[in-house]
Structure formats: C-alpha cells, structure tokens
Amino acid sequence: MRHTLSVHVENKPGVLMRITGLFVRRGFNIESLAVGPTERPDVSRVTMRVDCSQHSLEQIEKQMHKLVNVLRVSELGPDEAIERELLLVKVTAPPERRAELMSLGDVFQARVIDLGPDALIFEVVGTPEELESFEELVRPHGIKELVRTGRIGLGRASAKPDAGRRLALIR
C-alpha cells in the first residue's frame, strides 16, 4: 500500500542520507522524494512516497523518530491533506500540431513556458493523478523529455493545526 510521509528535519548535513538509509536497509523503494525549506530557516521538510505495508510503515516511522535530526514524522492521509506536484514536459510540436496541444494544455491549466521550432515545454501543477492523466494525453504527440518534482503536501487548512496524521507512537 502506498503512503505519503511528511518528515520535518533539522537542516543539517547528512540528514537526507540518514533517512533514506533507513528505507534502503529494509529494502523499501522510495517512489518519490521532495526536500525543501519550510517557514523556519533551520527546518526542512521531506515529503516521500513509499509503497509498504502498514506494519512496515509503523516500524520505519519509529526508526525515523530515533534519528537525532528528525523532529516530526507524519503521514499525509489522502482525505486530510492537499498534495501537489510539478511536471515539466518537452513535447514534439511541429507548427501544425501546436494549436491542438495548447488547447489540450488549457484543460489542465498547463502553461507553455518554452517554445521551439518543433517542440514546446509545458509546466503543469496538480495532483499526481492529474499529472499522470496529462502525461498520457500528450504521450501520443511524442514526449521528448519529462521530469516531475515528486509530490509535496500539507495537512488541510480546515483540519486541526499541524494537520497530517501524526503516526501513532506508543508512549
């Protein structure tokens, strides 16, 4: 089963290696990983998507809590959090196909951020599922290159402060 984890970490050297090392040691694949600054300059947020059982998830969450630089680990449940991802895709676009592609892009609110003689680059922000739909739609046109940031997320504003389910810790 897939889970999105949001991990607050101290902004210190090696912290990403310590976290990802825990997953590697147990043979779990990290499907996506996004690291970036937060509202506090000394804290970064790691958002990761992993495929593992609930039991494994609890075990790895507890192991992560033992890391000195990890401040908080929470799971972003699908109903309790907003998740977004950014996609850049370079699509084959000879002049006669441009209009069709751009109207396709409009549906997804994709922006054309670069245009060449026979290709263009779309920028799309959306849920990972929306990005996948967009990707499938432009694929027949010929995808030259594609990159995604990996998902990031926040607990919903309507949820209680610090939303995002704090994984059950046995204390």
Add this chain to the structure above:
Amino acid sequence: MKMLGADAILRSLEAEGVDVVFGIPGGAILPTYDAFARGTTVRHVLARHEQGAGHMAQGYARASGRVGVAIATSGPGATNLVTPIADAWMDSTPLVCITGQVRSSLIGTDAFQECDITGITIPVVKHSWLVQDVDEIPEVMKAAFHIASTGRCGPVLIDIPRDVQEAEIDFVYPDTVDLPGWKPPRRGHPRQIREAARRISQAERPVLYVGGGTINADACEELKELAEFGRLPVITTLMGKGAFPETHDLFTGWPGMHGPKWSNWAMNKADLLVACGARFDDRVTGKLSGFAPGASVVHLDIDAAEIGKLRNADVPVVGPLKQILRDLGSELRRLSESGTPAPYAGWVEQILEWRDEFPLRYATAGELVKPQAVMEALQAATAGRDDVIWTTGVGQHQMWAMQYLLCNEPRTFITSGGLGTMGYGVPAAIGAKAARPDATVVCIDGDGCFQMTGSELATSVLENLPIVVVLINNAYLGMVHQWQNLFYDDRLSQVHLTHAIPDYAKLAEAYGALGITVDDRADVDDAIEEALGAGRTAVIDFRVDPQEQCYPMIPAGAAALELIEYEEGAENENVRAF
C-alpha cells in the same frame, strides 16, 4: 579560555568525567595526541589495532555502565573502528568514537588516508558529526555523550578534521544540550503499567524474559524485587546474563539456540512473556511463528521501535525500565492487597521439575580435556567470588561459558551477542579491567577468536591491565565445524586451525605474559589456580577435544522446541548439577 581544538577535545572528555580512553594515534589525529602529551587527567591506553581499541572501550562501558571512548586516526584507523561500532550498535553499548579526518580543504579529494567514515557508519550509529568549525567542538562533545548514554544506549562518532583540531577556540563547556529531535521517553505510561500488572496477576505460566536492556537501565534490583514478589520465573538472554542472580531459585536459565531444554520449555510453554529490555532476536526465538505460541506478550522497552518489530506486543510499555519495573512491582502489590489471586503457584515447581529432568549433559569418555569440564572447573574455582568478570569471544566456547559459568551480578558477563564478533573477548577484557581494576577479569576465548585480536596481549602487559585468557583450543573454528558436521554431512571446509600452531603458551611468553599449556585432565585445576593467582596477564591453552559439540541446539529456522540434544546413554556421562 583560549586553546586549540585538540585541547578542547581533552577538556571536554575531562568535563564528562572520562578517566580512560583507548586508541591509536596517526596522521590526522596527531594534534589531539599532542594535546595528550601536553597533559590531561585522562588516561590513554595504547591498543595495537583500532578494532582492539574499540572493543576495549566497549568492555569498559559494559563493565562500568559509563560511556566508553575510542580514538583513531582517519582512513584505515577509522575503518578499523567500524566493527566495534557495529557491535556496540547491536548490543546497545554506549560508545563515543573520535576519529581524525584529513584537513577540511582536502575532504572530498581522495587525499591520503581520507575516508568518509561518517558516511560509512551511518547505518550503525545513533548519530555522528563531521565537525567543520572548531567552535562546534564543546557542544558536539556534550551532545555525543548525552546521545550515547540516554534512551537506548549505543555508539556515536565524531569526525574532526586536522585543521579543526589545530584551530583556536575560546573554550566553554556547555551545561545543557540543545537537541530538539532527541527526546527519549521519560516514563512508562501508568495505564499500560496497570494493564501489564493485571496480565501478570492473571497469568498461569508467566515468564520474565530479560535482556541486556535491563542491565543498561540499571534496573536489576527492581527486576529482582518484582520477580520475588510475584514468584515470577526469570529467563535471561545472553546479553541479560547476570541481570538476575543465577543461583536464585527463580532463575530459569537462558533461552534460544543453545539454551538448556528446560529453559526453552519454560519460555515456549508460558502463557505470558514479560519482555524486559529484550528484542526477540532470532537466536532466542528460532522460527518466529513457532515461538511461545500460547503466550501473550507484555513488552517493556526504552525503544519504541522494538515494540511489535518481530512479535506483536499485547501490552507495550515504552520508557525507562527502572521506573517501569518499580511501578509494575507496586501495582502488583496493590493488586495482591485487593485480593487478586496468584493462580500460578505450581508453575515454578513445574519448571524446577523440568530442570531436574533435562540437565545439561556431556560425555566424559576418552582421554582429551572436555571444554565443559574446563568451564565447570572455572565455575568451581570462582564460586562465591563477587570480583570476577567474564568476557568471551564468539562461538562454542561462548555458549559453554553461558551454560556453565553462573553470574550473580550484572556487568560480569561481557560478550558480543548481536553482531557475534569473533575477537571481542581479549580487548573487551582489557577494557573491563581498566574500568574495574579491583576485579579479576577472565576472557573465555576460542583459538579462532584469539587469533583475531590476540596481539592486544601486548596492551594488557604493557599497560598493566592484567587479564586471564582461558583458551578453549579445539583446533577448529568450532561452531562452523559443528554446523558443517550437523547440516553439511560432516564435510569440513576450511575450519581446521590445529592445536599447536601457534603455540599459544609460547606466544603468551613472547608477549611477557604467563603461558600454560594443558592437555591432560589432571592439570586443569592447577592451571586455573596458577593463572588466577598469577597477578599478571596469563594465557591457559586448554587443548580440548575437537569433536565436542555444543548441545542442546535449536537449528537455525527451527522452532524452539525442535531442539537437537546430546544423545544420552554414554557410559561416562557428566550430568550438570544445577
């Protein structure tokens, strides 16, 4: 106060109350060794190999309960520390390792003796630092000792580039640590403790399953009070050996692969296991699905990640064992005052019956010295003494030591349990002697193990840290021999070491120690008496029966009750009177 980074390292060690460190100098750590030469209250024990230094620091920590400190240079010095670090990680031994690193400007350039030791050790440390600024030294040192010794104990590593050691600092040692991400649990939850007590009071066949965490938590007194009040049988793991007096009538032996049959029966026929600082290791459980199938589990541990890792815990309690066991005892008392009956009156008697029915056995036929007989002689020679600390290597001799040497005090049996590091025994003994100069420290070692770290005899002799090495020399890598014999149709592959090469007594003499060779049963007692009374480092080379195997044995992957036993009925049979 202005000083160099190197001096700040030593002032920090002094501030932490460190009296002994173990290490070997080298290029990148030279400034720190120069600070030793300038003067410090910290004694430095010069090892012969960094692995030895690391195990000495572990032996020191395990014997004293304080943090062990090992120092090495960059590159190979640091990588030689990896085994002790991994060992300390597995066995939760508080250890601070300080390594020199190449100059900051050279890091990442493949410089001479450069190695990314913080990277290499990430999976086996609680935390590590590459110190990039001399001003970080005091707070990093403070944090290192704090992290190593709080929560679940374990190793930390501080890597300090040479130029940082040489830079000037205005030294002030902090009183407190600022570690927002390090908050070990401080109390076990009262409701969970009440529930644990209720389960114990209602169990018919409870067993306290006690691991090394109980010793680390300094909770052995609380354990004893709880066990005695509740008349609860106590099984201690290899790491927990000594946490409960082994001559006590509630003592129920040791579990797992080479535990006595009666201990494993008690464990596996229990209806309630109360795990105290134990982690359901595969050497204890055998096949997990077949382990203690009828038991519910109360799991007490400082480390939340151990709860439910391998065996589901019906009642988890996370926190310091000293408090948890004390509160659990009070709660049991309260329950008994309110009239809740203790229905398991016959259980302890049942276990004692099994104990009498299934003693440890070995055949005494033949001419050769039997390893078990050496253990019995050692036990007899030291019975009643409270100043003996045992260390061991890893293998058959370690298991015989577990079975035959009775420890009544914590911190008197120091062994490599989790990682199973051959060569642990000799350096650990030296470290234990440094921690407890009043103690008689005896290393039970195998011939294979001894050859891995035996060069530390020089350290023992020259640093005046005398130990007695009891070498169970069976001419083989004995445990591998046993597995090849039992599970590979006796096809012996690369296990023969020979009895006589090297000549261990001569080797001991070459190191300035006393060397004794024993190949006659009649000489066993005299040799032990001579070595224990020698007042200096001694090695007794017991050339024992190479064919002797360690029983009982639960084959790897088998359930605990499917054990292989010594075949009874040999004419001359020694039955171990417990």
